[in-house]
Amino acid sequence: MAEPLRAPRLSDIGVDTARPLLIVDVDEVLGLFMEGFGRFLEDRGLEFRVDKFALFQNIYRPGDAEHLEIDQGRKHYEDFFRYGCGDMTPTPGGAQALRRLSERAGVVILTNAPGPARLARARWLGRHGMDYPLILNTGPKGPLAAGLASQTAGRAVFIDDLIPNLDSVAESAPAISRFQHVADPRLRPLAPAKPDLHTRIDDWEELRAAIEDAIA
Ligand SMILES: [Mg+2]
Numbered sequence: 001m002a003e004p005l006r007a008p009r010l011s012d013i014g015v016d017t018a019r020p021l022l023i024v025d026v027d028e029v030l031g032l033f034m035e036g037f038g039r040f041l042e043d044r045g046l047e048f049r050v051d052k053f054a055l056f057q058n059i060y061r062p063g064d065a066e067h068l069e070i071d072q073g074r075k076h077y078e079d080f081f082r083y084g085c086g087d088m089t090p091t092p093g094g095a096q097a098l099r100r101l102s103e104r105a106g107v108v109i110l111t112n113a114p115g116p117a118r119l120a121r122a123r124w125l126g127r128h129g130m131d132y133p134l135i136l137n138t139g140p141k142g143p144l145a146a147g148l149a150s151q152t153a154g155r156a157v158f159i160d161d162l163i164p165n166l167d168s169v170a171e172s173a174p175a176i177s178r179f180q181h182v183a184d185p186r187l188r189p190l191a192p193a194k195p196d197l198h199t200r201i202d203d204w205e206e207l208r209a210a211i212e213d214a215i216a
Contacts, residue, residue, distance in 0.1 A: 005137055007147025013133040015106035020154035020215035022101060023145050023176075026111040026121065028161035028183045029091065030098075030130060035184060036088035040080045053190040081117035086124045091183040093204035095129040101208060105157075105215055107132040108148060110141060112165075141165045142172030149176050155215045159207070161191065166198040177214040181207055 010017050027033035038048035046068065047060045056073030060066075067073070098107055109132050113121060122134050137144055141160065146169070149156035156176045158169045166178050178198040182191045185202075193200045201207040 005144055007144050007151070008135065010106065010108070010148065010151045013108070013135075015108060015133060017106075017152050018154070019152070020105040021149060021152045021156045022098075022105050022107045022211065022215075023110050023141075023148060023156065023158045024098065024107060024132075025160040025162075025165070026109060026113070026125075028187065029159055029181050030094045030109070030183075031088040031090055031124070032184055033088060034187060036084065037077070037080050039087070040084040041076060044076065046076070050184075050186045050190070053187060053192065078114055078116075081114045081120070085113070085117055086120040088124060090128045090130075091204065094183070097204045097208035098130060098132070101211055102132070104212075105154075106152070109134045110137055110144065110148075111135070112137050112139075112141070140168035140172075142168030142170075145169045145176060146173035149173050157211050157214050159211075161187075163192050163194055163198070166194070170197060177211075179207060179210065 024030060034050060041048045041059060047062050049058050049060055056070045057067050059068040059073045059076065061068065109125060111121060113136055115136065118136055125131060125134060145158050158176045159179045159181055160166055161180060161182045166180055169176055169178055180193060180198045180200040182188045182202050188202055199210065201210055
């Protein structure tokens with residue numbers, strides 16, 4: 001089994017360890033992933049149907065009742081990260097909220113994305129006013145988030161759309177405040193939630209206020 005990714009030293013990536021720390025996801029948090037991936041698939045003559053909270057099971061050939069083979073879906077997904085993820089629309093209010101939060105906290109972007117996405121993703125973040133240190137991860141995010149949070153003196157906050165990532169952080173580092181944010185309005189009613197365990201806030205302005213309270 002691959003060894004879990006080691007957390008980089010925050011001081012090496014320019015994050016002040018004396019301040020609170022925000023660990024923020026990209027897809028469906030800072031960017032409208034499903035919308036961007038859907039457009040990418042349409043350009044390839046495919047359809048992305050947002051009728052369940054799934055990924056590969058939502059890709060269809062037009063008119064088909066059965067979704068595309070999972071392996072083919074995965075290939076398009078990897079291609080999106082290689083060629084298409086630089087065109088994603090930022091989540092309304094996300095960059096502005098982060099900018100305000102960065103006045104009182106360090107920000108690290110923690111994204112589960114294939115390696116070839118690094119450059120396109122970093123450029124996309126920079127182009128949209130979110131030029132914060134970027135860490136690519138695979139698998140559960142808990143161990144890496146724990147490794148980052150352990151280096152800070154202040155509070156740490158973790159924001160993600162996916163329950164498995166939030167659960168993983170709850171397990172590895174329960175002291176980290178956790179927020180679930182689902183950026184795409186079409187996904188909100190479909191996305192599983194555990195509001196008793198992870199605070200669910202889908203509006204960035206409201207989320208910013210809640211994070212400010214959490215790090216106060
Ligand atoms: Mg995400």
